[in-house]
Amino acid sequence: GAVVSQHPSWVICKSGTSVKIECRSLDFQATTMFWYRQFPKQSLMLMATSNEGSKATYEQGVEKDKFLINHASLTLSTLTVTSAHPEDSSFYICSARSGRDSNEQFFGPGTRLTVL
């Protein structure tokens, strides 16, 4: 099956710093990538949808200026958490969808962010 990677797998940072998380589709071209956030013992919550070459579409309640998403190529999307605070500590998961089949998405392994 298709492989999606995320980097880093975990990160610890100080409050006020910015953190960038990369999501890569390794063996297919991802026309669309999704970013999810998951708090402990809760479900995945979609944050935003990004299409290659265009601005991301954010879900209601997600701050665009805080969670910057860039989908500059068909294999890479990045999520930057700007001025991170402890409440941003969470598990961030990306998924990717190829242009061939809109009914399936492939998930990355997730990035655990801890903000001190």
Add this chain to the structure above:
Amino acid sequence: AQKVTQAQTEISVVEKEDVTLDCVYETRDTTYYLFWYKQPPSGELVFLIRRNSFDEQNEISGRYSWNFQKSTSSFNFTITASQVVDSAVYFCAPPPRDFVFGPGTRLSVLP
């Protein structure tokens, strides 16, 4: 759009017991897909199965089996002879265009 409901939030069983995780879906589409994912404690989502609405045959893969019934709008997942490694959160989900993940069912298999 589709909506899926997993009424069981948490289930605990003893190893070797069989366990069925329920999933009920709502849709107005005539053609649709449903997925099951497993999320172990490590956090990575593991794809288990994808089923389209045209195929009502039950699926079996080792100790896993899925029962898809249009008449009851259900897509249930059964683990036979459960093992401790089956402990995870299991999600029944619609295709990505519908975007909404439910809370899933947290399965604990006790030794």
